[in-house]
Amino acid sequence: MSVETDKIEIAFEQLVDIQNTIDTVLKVPKNPGHIGVRDMLRIIIGPQTDSDQEKLSEISSNFLARRQFKALLKSQTLASQTKQAAASSKTTSGQVRRSGDDFDLNLIPSTGDDKLFYMQLKVKNHERFAQISKAEMLFVESKGVFSSVPLPEILDGVSQIMIRQGHPVLDAFHDPEAEFFIK
């Protein structure tokens, strides 16, 4: 009787081992870097978190995610500045302007020796002035890479942010192919 019990236990353990092996083989590993639509929408609509830039980098490195994010961004954006026909224009005072239908972007270097730039967003679309003035985030896509920066309150149609040299938004400013979105 005891021999039969041992055999049954061994057979049971073998069955459990086989079951575990099958589960392990068949289990589809979950992509740890996967970003769902809900996450993408949260990055666009808010609330913003510290990990958003990291997630934007992950989105930028994934072709499908990039397309999906851009489509979502276009559907949610308050206004955008599409690709430029030519590079941005520079004035004698060193200011650089990037013009669009809904808003202009002006880049003004600080006079201090600290590689700081002031970027001003000036709302141009008077018919949607109030609506556009509610924008809180500036997104940019340049060379397939997304970046974002929070916008301070738009007062009298102008919002001003400070960016250091080397910031991706600054590089995108000089790229005629870059597209800017505000939300």
Place this chain on the structure above:
Amino acid sequence: MSLHNLIVPTTRHAAQILSITREDPDIRSVVCLNDSFQALPISNGYDQFVRRPTGIIEKLLGRSAYRIDVSAPVTQGDSWQLGFCLAHLLHDQDQFSPTNADITIWATGEVDPHFRVRQVDHIDAKIKTSYELLVAEERAGRKVMILAAPENILELSDCVPKEWDVHGVATLNEACAALGIQMPDNHVVQSPDTVKTSEMEPNRIKKYLSATVIALVALVGVNMPYQSLTDSFKYERDGQLRALRMEMRKINRQKNWVATNAFYFFEVFFLLRKSSQLERSLSITTLTLNQDSTAQSETDLICARLSGAIVSAKNLSLVPKTGCPVTFNVKSKAKSDVRVWLAVIDQDNDGSPLTIMKHGADIKPGQQFVTPTVTINNQKTLLIAAISDRPDEAWSGWFNNLLLSDTFDIIELEVDRLTSTGVGVFQARWQPFIELD
């Protein structure tokens, strides 16, 4: 010459002013937390404190944009104004040095547009948060000076050591005097107790008469708001029409007879005249779809007659009840490039204004543009146009308000805003066609 270091207290921190940078006039002045390049929430208030017409730093020093870096957050209130203002004055006179200072100044107070220092709240909490830092500054061999409104100094009397140099200052030039620096020219404000009265002159009639004439001329000369007029011309030229309105209102509020009259003439003979000239330079004609005489019905014939009709306040066309689809040909006879906005307003069922067409364009002298088609059909249809040789960023908002206005008072206000800043406004209304038996 002594070098100074500025500390601006808050109820949570003692913020040291670390640097002042003169920036491009096109940027908005900003207060940054050191090394973060993050604008602090008081930045908007600081920009208004710096920039004309509300700001005093540009009035004092002539520059309109700065960046200030501070060592700790300053997040709300206006008590930073005295400290920031003194820092600007010291910086302008090369006596501001946070690293090599001989004197540490602790300053709190609001500064009004007349350079008067006003008392602030929570003075006891502010001195408590700064106390250790000030003691450390004193131990480092720096003289400590405390500056605040006289009312605040009374509250501080028990909280500060006797060795500290404490000054109650009612005006900015009293604060400058305490620091041993000069207030910029033309901005010296006198305290009531420093005003002296002149003695009586001998009573000879001729002398009195000439003295009266001289006094009158001097009175007009002294009270003439040269700076405000110069600024107003500049605002108008630069298209800063909101700033222009604010400057005009500021002068009106001062109730200075000479200044008020000077601005009255400025408004009537320059701005309103310009508005009127621009309005007259606008030529609006109607174009209809049926322009030939083969029109079938009476209505078509009436509508066809509208084609080429000049729209003016005196020459209104008659329109049938069913309405006429028209476009407007808008031409500018102005001598310079202008921006024109034209809108047609109807009324919805509630009687509220309903914009059925709005169209605008930048046009050069002699150029013209044609609007989309719109149906004008009764006496409720109103055409409104505005024209200006300045960018419409400042005035398009007023024009939009005018389109939405449903009471006479608001209409009058918006038209006044536009015309009193030199923008031409044109309005026309069509009358219904009444068939006679």
